[in-house]
Amino acid sequence: MSATPKRSDPMTTLRKKLLTGGAAALSGAALLLGAGLAQPAAAVDFPHAEVAYFAAGSDLTGRQAPVDITDTTCHNLAEPARSAVNFTTADIKVYYNRDCRTGLPDRPNDWYFGLGTLSWANFSFPALSYQVVRH
Structure with missing residues (x-):
């Protein structure tokens, strides 16, 4: 079988x-x-050397304003910035008001944007001034 x-x-x-x-x-x-x-998320070419600057447009586009990281005084930007890059060993305090005054536009409070070392950002509001913080 x-x-x-x-x-x-x-x-x-x-x-x-x-x-x-x-x-x-x-x-x-x-x-x-x-x-x-x-x-x-964005087509951004990151620098290969120490550099810091503000950009008029988002995603680091538009006219650039270089940052002198050795100068720790307050600086007003010539034109509002929508983004910035900080590939340095310093931090940058970014303010939405002139003369490094904290707060949102037309709303006084203690807000500012901390742009840390080795970073870049798009801002919610136009940046108008900044101050370098050395460690």
């Missing part, structure tokens, strides 16, 4: 193919989504 191989149910074969195809599609979608999320 020889055993004849069992034939698999056609529905089982179809179910396996659907599951395998679905898993492949999900894997592909996850791969594409991961690649999209891995892209930088």
Whole structure:
């Protein structure tokens, strides 16, 4: 008596193919989504040397105003800045008012933006003045 191989149910074969195809599609979608999320938020070229400056536009675009990190006095910017980079060993206090006065525009309080060493930022309000803080 020889055993004849069992034939698999056609529905089982179809179910396996659907599951395998679905898993492949999900894997592909996850791969594409991961690649999209891995892209930088802004197309910014970061400097390769110590530098600090304010930029008129967001994402470090527009006219640049360099920062002298050796001068710790208050400086008013010639034009409002929407972003800045600080790739130095100093911190920069950024103010939304002239003459390094704290507060939001037209709202006195103790707010200012701390631009730490090795960082860059877009500002919620136009920056009007700044002060370098040496450690």
